[in-house]
Amino acid sequence: MRRARDPEHRWQALLVTAALDGFDEIENWYAAGGRERYGEAVHERVLKELAGTLARMHKGRWQHGCLYIKHIFVKVTGEGDSANVQVALLDFEKCRQRLTAYRAASHDMLQLRRHSSWNDTDWKKLSYFYETAFGSAIKGLSR
Numbered sequence: 382m383r384r385a386r387d388p389e390h391r392w393q394a395l396l397v398t399a400a401l402d403g404f405d406e407i408e409n410w411y412a413a414g415g416r417e418r419y420g421e422a423v424h425e426r427v428l429k430e431l432a433g434t435l436a437r438m439h440k441g442r443w444q445h446g447c448l449y450i451k452h453i454f455v456k457v458t459g460e461g462d463s464a465n466v467q468v469a470l471l472d473f474e475k476c477r478q479r480l481t482a483y484r485a486a487s488h489d490m491l492q493l494r495r496h497s498s499w500n501d502t503d504w505k506k507l508s509y510f511y512e513t514a515f516g517s518a519i520k521g522l523s524r
Contacts, residue, residue, distance in 0.1 A: 405454060407427075423457060429510045430466045431455075434468045437514075440482050444478070444479050444485035445475070448490075449496045450496060452470055452471045454468070483517070487521075491521055505523065508522050
């Protein structure tokens, strides 16, 4: 829960969100050995799920506006082929609807590229999954 106050203008805002029980910030998931524990096939599913989540948001012309890797949370339950992968995004304070899906996608994906720690191979996989889900290429997305 976040609370914001502006005593000069006498307004108050309150943001309440659902708890993300069982989700980990993706960098913490990596640091705790999630990739090694679940293997490369599940890691690719994490990237594919993230790509699909972002593409759905962007197709609706919604731009996150501040998409850093620390805003990506992941939850993996089960093992092997039956593992269930879920992805959640946080911090939509700067979110806005753009005139085109491409503008929303371009801004967020290029920003994520600049502020992520994925190596070239992982970024290429994420880009491929994203562009497949989004339905078109984003200029400058490939490293």
